[in-house]
Amino acid sequence: MNTQPNLFADANDSLGGYRHEVKLPAGDLTVYAAQQLFSSLDYKVFEMANNNLQIPGISYMSYTPDVHVGVGTCIGTTAVWDANNGYVSPSIVGSDIGCGMRVHMTNLHKDDLKDVKLRRKLVKAIEKVLPMEANQRGHYSDIRLEHIVRKGLHGLPKKYIPDGYTPKKSTSITHVESSKFTFDEEVLNLVPDMTWHRSHRQLGTLGGGNHFAEIQAIEIAEENRDIAEAWGLVDGQIVVMIHSGSRTWGGHISQTSSSAIAKMMQRNGLGTSDPRLVFAPLEHAEGRHYVNMMYSALNYAVVNRHLIAYSIREAFREVFGSKCEFRTLYDLMHNYAWEESHPDQGSVFVHRKGATRALPAHHPDNPKPYLATGHPALIPGSMGTASYIMVGQSQGVDNFYSICHGAGRIRSRNATKRLVTLADFERALGVGTENEIVVNQRSLESIIDESPQAYKNVDEIIDSVTGAGLAQVVAKCKPLAAVKGAK
């Protein structure tokens, strides 16, 4: 409950209670959330917004309904500056640069996976090709990391972009948000050998925490059946959803850039109430350096998800034969900052931290295959609950087209370990029943901090997004099996 209501006594609700304009001492915050979710927000998220709003020149800041406290900045933040006179903040982007979602579509039906033993077999096959133990090396030592961070998907050897990876013989790189982020490659010379080495070994690995790969069965939303069909989605279809990021490459960039920027801030007397919140003018050497490095991490993250998908495709082909399709639906990030064009504000520099860009039909930033419909917006649920494939609405322009990025944590990992029992977790996964969501980890205890009881109800989050007119549901994705990385 909110114990210090004065801060947002001036909250002005609109859009039937789904949008809240909050007056904070340092500036205005927009919160997209149904009334009940809004009322239940922790006071700390407003405190963090107030710190972020102290960064000079910020022109817009908003929260998604899944907002929760992070380090320096809340997860669920969209923060915007004028691109010509703006600031960039590694603390807003966060440490997992380029973290995001990827979905592949198979030609399997949920009935093909009805047998729990077959789901176990599939998970075992995935474990063979997809490293999930901490510090376990990936299987892609033949790929040059230098090519990946410089050229993104274009740096991959051809054999890793198989025919039929996407519909109509187009390659998978036409079906992602961006196949290559261009930057000043000089910055790569400053990355230490150890980071090159570790990041090379880590290519194609899932990582820990909330990262996962899930096998899901989809239900098409009736009102968007035409869009679903245009995307190649049908009722009961098995899809594979992947959530991962830039691993140690992005982590290294975040850490080194943040400390360089912190020093620059000290020299120039810059700062807010929170010393952990670092930022630099875009035109400063430190700001430019971070942006360049960040883009290399975006390349790493997209390729990492592509390779995870490639590995899982191998497992599917082993279990279901070589006729098993594995077409790319989309790859979409939720942690990054970049320049965009806004109809009223022109060139803007947009940070998204745990916020997903969901463009509507005909927006010019859609990749060509999705120009007529809008691109798929991929929203993960918590483990054992549904995920969603959505599409943006034109009204989303008010929020720079940002929507949620998942369920949103309601209790810390430690609090979850204290409060949630193994029996609770097993019940949530249907362990022992024929509908069991099969998980790779032999000991569920090791991932109990990821149990659904640690998260908000994703359906309420989605309701807030649709209620506010930001996006619509195209398909609901129900998990049949999940693989998680070890701690």
Add this chain to the structure above:
DNA sequence: ATGTCC
């Protein structure tokens, strides 16, 4: 999130 503290 992260080779979770040089």
